[in-house]
Amino acid sequence: MENPFKYGCVVSGDHFCERAKAEMEIRGFVKAGQNVFVQGERRMGKTSLVKKAVAGIRGERLVYIDLYCIGTQADLCRRVTEGVGRANASMPFLKRVMGFVSRLRPTLAFDSNDGSPKISVDTLAAEEPSSLDVVLTMLEKVAADGKTCVVFDEFQDVLRLKESERVLAEMRGRIQFQENVPYFFLGSVRHEMWRIFTDSKSPFFKSAAAYDVGEIDAADFSRFLVSRFQKGKRRISSALAGRIIETVCGVSGDVQELCAALWDVTDSGSEITDADLPAALDVVFMRERKGFERAVSALTPTQFTVLQGLAVYPGAKVFGGEFLRCIGVTNTGAVKKALSRLEDHNLIHVSGGTYKFTDSFFRQWILKGV
Numbered sequence: 001m002e003n004p005f006k007y008g009c010v011v012s013g014d015h016f017c018e019r020a021k022a023e024m025e026i027r028g029f030v031k032a033g034q035n036v037f038v039q040g041e042r043r044m045g046k047t048s049l050v051k052k053a054v055a056g057i058r059g060e061r062l063v064y065i066d067l068y069c070i071g072t073q074a075d076l077c078r079r080v081t082e083g084v085g086r087a088n089a090s091m092p093f094l095k096r097v098m099g100f101v102s103r104l105r106p107t108l109a110f111d112s113n114d115g116s117p118k119i120s121v122d123t124l125a126a127e128e129p130s131s132l133d134v135v136l137t138m139l140e141k142v143a144a145d146g147k148t149c150v151v152f153d154e155f156q157d158v159l160r161l162k163e164s165e166r167v168l169a170e171m172r173g174r175i176q177f178q179e180n181v182p183y184f185f186l187g188s189v190r191h192e193m194w195r196i197f198t199d200s201k202s203p204f205f206k207s208a209a210a211y212d213v214g215e216i217d218a219a220d221f222s223r224f225l226v227s228r229f230q231k232g233k234r235r236i237s238s239a240l241a242g243r244i245i246e247t248v249c250g251v252s253g254d255v256q257e258l259c260a261a262l263w264d265v266t267d268s269g270s271e272i273t274d275a276d277l278p279a280a281l282d283v284v285f286m287r288e289r290k291g292f293e294r295a296v297s298a299l300t301p302t303q304f305t306v307l308q309g310l311a312v313y314p315g316a317k318v319f320g321g322e323f324l325r326c327i328g329v330t331n332t333g334a335v336k337k338a339l340s341r342l343e344d345h346n347l348i349h350v351s352g353g354t355y356k357f358t359d360s361f362f363r364q365w366i367l368k369g370v
């Protein structure tokens with residue numbers, strides 16, 4: 001049987017553990033036409049949640065636009081047009097969209113695998129400054145039916161554009177008057193999302209409500225994991241499922257990755273026990289080892305000591321006497337500097353007032369070496 005756990009992609013159907021309250025809250029925003037910026041740690045389930053919630057609203061059309069690693073304005077125009085084109089495969093709709101962006105010399109093609117439409121635009125034409133207005137106007141016209149929800153994913157990557165301020169200002173100018181259209185802006189780089197939405201100098205300042213996607217309810221998630229294992233004739237106690245969730249700090253994608261590895265190291269019909277966990281973690285470490293080693297080799301001894309301390313004492317008061325005594329560093333200035341470097345390396349971040357590992361497998365790998 002195929003591995004019943006999925007990670008590294010958007011999940012739906014029976015790969016999706018119900019999170020009724022969060023879905024209801026997202027639907028509430030959609031129905032109210034409320035703009036929202038959605039953040040949460042990497043792999044926590046932001047994209048899957050928003051897609052699932054919108055799909056559950058009868059008659060609601062989802063325009064999904066992924067801005068991951070966007071490089072140029074032409075890229076932005078292309079992704080908006082493609083996103084709109086994917087929202088509805090009917091010919092009259094596609095023709096209407098092509099008409100709205102005719103200045104960008106659009107072409108229509110159909111995917112040979114699943115037949116989904118893809119509207120492309122000419123790169124040179126899309127690079128002209130005025131083209132952004134053309135695609136944003138098209139988006140506005142498409143959404144004017146009051147039954148469309150627009151999702152910009154990895155929205156912070158707009159900041160990568162050379163003229164990000166102008167682009168943001170233009171987008172804001174367009175979006176603010178569309179009262180009935182819910183715009184969702186998803187992102188995982190917290191400080192950049194904050195910069196866009198809460199810095200008084202940003203065009204998007206106070207333009208959207210904040211929504212945080214946290215952990216899936218542990219009891220629901222562990223029930224879900226038990227039933228997924230059962231599907232493949234493997235038994236696991238809900239207590240152990242709970243420990244798996246804790247091991248990776250409740251990050252949905254990491255939970256599924258660890259379970260996929262557990263699946264790989266156990267046999268059909270077996271009872272999974274705590275003794276299987278180290279072998280499953282080793283499967284993940286084998287994939288990630290090179291990156292982990294590279295990250296550690298770039299650290300100074302003090303930075304590494306502080307990192308080890310954070311791995312062993314999660315949630316510790318990092319400037320408290322006890323933590324400093326335990327890690328054997330007495331100079332708070334040195335600890336402060338080390339923490340700031342570790343944050344720059346994106347190995348840790350502040351969440352809920354404490355330092356957390358950005359990758360919980362990395363923490364487990366450090367713990368293994370302590």
Ligand SMILES: Nc1ncnc2c1ncn2[C@@H]1O[C@H](COP(=O)(O)OP(=O)(O)OP(=O)(O)O)[C@@H](O)[C@H]1O
Nearest residue numbers: 006007008009017042043044045046047048253256
């Ligand atoms: N509701 C859910 N039930 C079970 N697993 C989930 C759920 N949501 C997300 N996951 C797991 O997390 C992984 C990442 O999901 P998703 O891409 O939606 O998260 P994300 O927060 O958008 O991630 P990124 O930060 O990479 O954009 C999925 O592949 C899946 O393993």
Ligand SMILES: [Mg+2]
Nearest residue numbers: 046047048153
């Ligand atoms: Mg995502």
